[in-house]
Amino acid sequence: MVLIPLIRDYIDRMLQDISGMKVLILDPQTVGMVSVVYSQSDLLRKEVFLVETVDDASSSRASMAHLKAVYFLRPSSDNVQKLRRHLSAPRFAECHLFFSNILKIPQIQVLADSDEQEVVQQIQEFYADFCAIDPFHFTLNIHNNHIYMLPTVVDPPGMQSFCDRAVDGIASVFLALKRRPVIRYQRTSDVAKRIAQETSRLMYEQESGLFDFRRTENSSLLLVIDRRDDPVTPLLNQWTYQAMVHELIGIENNKVDLKEFANVPKDQQEVVLSAVQDDFFRVNMFENFGDLGMNVKRMVDDFQHLSKSSQNFQSIDDMAKFVSNYPEYRKTHGNVTKHVALVSEMSRMVEERKLMQVSQTEQELACASGQAAAFEAVTSLLNNESVSDIDRLRLVMLYALRYEKESPVQLMQLFNKLASRSAKYKSGLVQFLLKQAGVDKRTGDLYGNRDLLNIARNMARGLKVDTKVCPHSYVTFA
Amino acid sequence: MATRNRTPLFRKYRDALRHVRAPAGAPSASSSSSSPGGGPAVVEMASLLRPDRNYAPLSTDDPSASSRGAATVGLPPAWVDVSEEISANMQRAKTKMAELAKAHAKALMPSFGDGRDDQRAIEILTHEITDLLKRSEKKLQKLSMKDSSEDSNVRKNVQRSLATDLQTLSMEFRKKQSTYLKQLRQQKEGQDGVDLEMNMNGSKSTFELEDDEFEDVGFTEVQMSKLKKSEAFTREREREIEQVAQSVNELAQIMKDLSVLVIDQGTIVDRIDYNVQNVAASVEEGYKQLQKAERTQKKGGMVMCATVLVILIFILIILLVLKKILF
Numbered sequence: 001m002v003l004i005p006l007i008r009d010y011i012d013r014m015l016q017d018i019s020g021m022k023v024l025i026l027d028p029q030t031v032g033m034v035s036v037v038y039s040q041s042d043l044l045r046k047e048v049f050l051v052e053t054v055d056d057a058s059s060s061r062a063s064m065a066h067l068k069a070v071y072f073l074r075p076s077s078d079n080v081q082k083l084r085r086h087l088s089a090p091r092f093a094e095c096h097l098f099f100s101n102i103l104k105i106p107q108i109q110v111l112a113d114s115d116e117q118e119v120v121q122q123i124q125e126f127y128a129d130f131c132a133i134d135p136f137h138f139t140l141n142i143h144n145n146h147i148y149m150l151p152t153v154v155d156p157p158g159m160q161s162f163c164d165r166a167v168d169g170i171a172s173v174f175l176a177l178k179r180r181p182v183i184r185y186q187r188t189s190d191v192a193k194r195i196a197q198e199t200s201r202l203m204y205e206q207e208s209g210l211f212d213f214r215r216t217e218n219s220s221l222l223l224v225i226d227r228r229d230d231p232v233t234p235l236l237n238q239w240t241y242q243a244m245v246h247e248l249i250g251i252e253n254n255k256v257d258l259k260e261f262a263n264v265p266k267d268q269q270e271v272v273l274s275a276v277q278d279d280f281f282r283v284n285m286f287e288n289f290g291d292l293g294m295n296v297k298r299m300v301d302d303f304q305h306l307s308k309s310s311q312n313f314q315s316i317d318d319m320a321k322f323v324s325n326y327p328e329y330r331k332t333h334g335n336v337t338k339h340v341a342l343v344s345e346m347s348r349m350v351e352e353r354k355l356m357q358v359s360q361t362e363q364e365l366a367c368a369s370g371q372a373a374a375f376e377a378v379t380s381l382l383n384n385e386s387v388s389d390i391d392r393l394r395l396v397m398l399y400a401l402r403y404e405k406e407s408p409v410q411l412m413q414l415f416n417k418l419a420s421r422s423a424k425y426k427s428g429l430v431q432f433l434l435k436q437a438g439v440d441k442r443t444g445d446l447y448g449n450r451d452l453l454n455i456a457r458n459m460a461r462g463l464k465v466d467t468k469v470c471p472h473s474y475v476t477f478a
Numbered sequence: 479m480a481t482r483n484r485t486p487l488f489r490k491y492r493d494a495l496r497h498v499r500a501p502a503g504a505p506s507a508s509s510s511s512s513s514p515g516g517g518p519a520v521v522e523m524a525s526l527l528r529p530d531r532n533y534a535p536l537s538t539d540d541p542s543a544s545s546r547g548a549a550t551v552g553l554p555p556a557w558v559d560v561s562e563e564i565s566a567n568m569q570r571a572k573t574k575m576a577e578l579a580k581a582h583a584k585a586l587m588p589s590f591g592d593g594r595d596d597q598r599a600i601e602i603l604t605h606e607i608t609d610l611l612k613r614s615e616k617k618l619q620k621l622s623m624k625d626s627s628e629d630s631n632v633r634k635n636v637q638r639s640l641a642t643d644l645q646t647l648s649m650e651f652r653k654k655q656s657t658y659l660k661q662l663r664q665q666k667e668g669q670d671g672v673d674l675e676m677n678m679n680g681s682k683s684t685f686e687l688e689d690d691e692f693e694d695v696g697f698t699e700v701q702m703s704k705l706k707k708s709e710a711f712t713r714e715r716e717r718e719i720e721q722v723a724q725s726v727n728e729l730a731q732i733m734k735d736l737s738v739l740v741i742d743q744g745t746i747v748d749r750i751d752y753n754v755q756n757v758a759a760s761v762e763e764g765y766k767q768l769q770k771a772e773r774t775q776k777k778g779g780m781v782m783c784a785t786v787l788v789i790l791i792f793i794l795i796i797l798l799v800l801k802k803i804l805f
Contacts, residue, residue, distance in 0.1 A: 009479060021632070021636075031750065034750055035752075039748040043750065051750055051754050053754060067632070105487075108484060108487055113495050120488065123483075123484040124485070125482040125484060126481050176479050210480065253751070323733065
């Protein structure tokens, strides 16, 4: 059940039946989807010699009638309008249109109307409407998804488009996998209910013919959960490789932007972290920081050994061997430099922001109990100069989530201290968090302290002192 | 994976709309929406179309046919021919390499003959292949020098893909040559002993046929001829090995040049979105530069001088004509 080969297959099928030199035209979202799974050299092998976005003003460019155009777009009304403009003044010999989701009939009619010169050879729906980052992990890259936290009474216009995008993305995943799932959603969340109901309507009523696949033995399950039920996990500092890079530097579509950091070599300013193309990353994606450091050191030693052995040329044979292995050598060199740069940047940040201490306190807030000790720890870290603003905010939020009801006075003290330290984080932020995801809003037993049995168990555990860096495990597995 | 083909539906709408757009009587849009002959589907579609669109009737020599002709595959620019030549060359090199592999295998098999024909055939083939690869490389370099601006991206990408193919071909060729070299050297060490044996046997048989009177002199002569033959043989082998080594070096040079053009897989340069962004950025930059250049050119003194000179020329011509008339 891997997602990346699915999208690769779709793109292969798009390009293989069309002979001759081709141009691939994408929209800003499908560019991300395609770049994550397909590389430029793969495209060149398929004779696609130009990639453009559909926004480029078509009127100002000369016509290249020796190329055939392959359009891969999302079926939004924007794209249909831009396509109309393209079709009325076609620059290419033929047009093959592929849409990443279900087209509506009026859209087809509009396109048919604007195709006066009959350049369109085919229109197909290829359901690749998601960004497959890892083999078992995809994202829809919705940037304003905080909108679902506003109360549904208000019902902003962005909410409908957010739901639509989510439903479209989910539908395309299941169409690509050729399954129709059973849908379950979290009862207490309105957004989850809405998305689940719209998805179910799409799959079982509106397009039931399209979704009518052969029933397999273990049918799939679609579980729609609201993040507000577990607000603690995203607030913690992460210590596994991929999560840490995303937390400290930020990964977007498997690309990491290192431009803002000093002493990064020129060719490593923007790097690619992809489990498919990079073996070292695939092995070490989920390793914690300590093991990762050792593995990187081992990789560097191996590489130094390799480069030293290739330096002494005994005969023409050795030289010939070196020249023939040079591309491999260069690739390994680039890979080693990339990982070394990333790990060194991250360890510098850990040092600067004292993340070890901060993370220990965070883990204690998340797992152990003991309100007074926690209060002490949080206050001392708030006073510490080298802790960054965002970490202070996180600590106060975690404390507030845990000890919301226990001692409001101390909570207010912490709020004031936070506001005095970091001017941009007003205490209203933490209160908003409590309103959205406080004890009343959560359904599950996040901290394991709700029923009597758990309280007893916690008291017994509190008598033993056990320091571990990552004892927090995510609630989904509970 | 599921897909759905919407082409038949699209074609149906397109044909229907074409008929709506240009029936023989040439009604305008408003009347077509009210005409009863269209049927409900056509009426529905006509209402979708913009009301101000003017549907001109298709005349017999319709201009749309010529524009449709332009929509068929037009004449590609000249550099496409060059790229097709390069790929044809590489195809030829591939077939020749298959032949070369067969010739290598044949030459390495132990044979009683001199094997000189095989060697020559191998030499010729090697030369041809190196020639083809060198020519392809030169043409590839030429491809980048031409300065047509419009489809420079397409040209760059074509160049990159050809460079990758060329590099893999050269590497294959070099590997084949080096294995042949190695096996040749192994054989030389073993074969020299065997060859000397054969030489001795051959000369001994001729010796037995000769008269006994020449025994003493003949013996030394036999030794001398033996030595000479083995020397000549060794020299020939050395020459061959040198040639093969030389072509290896040439190919290494080609590979070094090509490695500049080829993309490294897995790096940021290999990402489609990075290239699309950069293209957009550089096109914008280029546009800005062009605008700036235009402005400076207009403002510049050059235009002023040129206009002044032209005016002067006119005035002088008029004076000349006047002079002719008056005198």
